[in-house]
Amino acid sequence: MQISDNRNGIxxxxxxxxxxxxxxxxxxxxxxxxxxxxxTDVQVSLNLDGxxxxxxxxxxxxxxxxxxxxxxxxxIDLDVQAKGDLEIDDHxxxxxxxxxxxxxxxxALGDRKGIVRFGHFFAPLDxxxxxxxxxxxxxxxxxxxxxxxxxxxxxxxxxxxxxxFVALVNHSQMTLHxxxxxxxxxxHIIEATFKAxxxxxxxxxxxxxxxxxxxxxxxxxL
Ligand SMILES: [Mn+2]
Numbered sequence: 001m002q003i004s005d006n007r008n009g010i011x012x013x014x015x016x017x018x019x020x021x022x023x024x025x026x027x028x029x030x031x032x033x034x035x036x037x038x039x040t041d042v043q044v045s046l047n048l049d050g051x052x053x054x055x056x057x058x059x060x061x062x063x064x065x066x067x068x069x070x071x072x073x074x075x076i077d078l079d080v081q082a083k084g085d086l087e088i089d090d091h092x093x094x095x096x097x098x099x100x101x102x103x104x105x106x107x108a109l110g111d112r113k114g115i116v117r118f119g120h121f122f123a124p125l126d127x128x129x130x131x132x133x134x135x136x137x138x139x140x141x142x143x144x145x146x147x148x149x150x151x152x153x154x155x156x157x158x159x160x161x162x163x164x165f166v167a168l169v170n171h172s173q174m175t176l177h178x179x180x181x182x183x184x185x186x187x188h189i190i191e192a193t194f195k196a197x198x199x200x201x202x203x204x205x206x207x208x209x210x211x212x213x214x215x216x217x218x219x220x221x222l
Contacts, residue, residue, distance in 0.1 A: 029205075031107035035100045039092040040084035042100040048108050048205050050077030058082040058097050060090050062156035063164070066194045067097075073198035090160060098164040102171030109172075109205065112136055112222040114212040119204030123196035128183030132196035135175040136204055138222040142169045143177040146193060150186045161190055 054071035084093030
């Protein structure tokens with residue numbers, strides 16, 4: 001099927017390949033990345049133009065719960081499979097899921113042409129309130145402003161939240177600022193962070209129809 005609508009000056013020669021894509025003028029942005037080390041074996045598949053369907057099997061239940069937040073609220077179809085050295089602790093698997101997800105995100109975005117680029121969101125979860133602001137700038141940076149009051153949520157070491165975002169930022173070349181405005185319960189604070197992150201990503205990866213064929217940088221490169 002060929003596209004016949006040229007209201008926004010977008011080229012007419014793109015073929016519709018995915019009926020789930022909300023804007024069928026654009027191809028679906030997908031990526032699969034497999035990464036194996038001596039410590040872990042991780043595979044991530046994602047579709048940025050998805051509907052929020054998720055399969056997450058990392059062996060770390062709380063991390064799976066957070067990956068579901070990214071998928072559901074980011075409208076990213078996500079499949080994450082990981083086998084890691086959990087007999088030591090969750091550290092390597094948690095970090096390597098962040099690395100591989102970051103790589104897949106960067107790969108799916110390609111040259112980042114046409115994207116809004118910036119995203120932000122405030123997510124409440126009961127008493128917790130977290131703001132996430134991000135930029136697919138090509139320059140990795142994390143400002144991490146969470147103060148999580150307990151060392152663990154279930155069996156999950158809450159120090160690993162920062163490790164996850166460090167890995168993700170470095171491998172997706174993203175600038176990410178996380179601010180905690182309120183919160184008492186550790187589970188709520190972390191989950192609000194992932195929800196805000198998901199919505200901020202969703203905003204940033206949207207196609208901007210006013211400059212759909214351009215890389216969104218005054219330098220022309222991201
Ligand atoms: Mn929860």
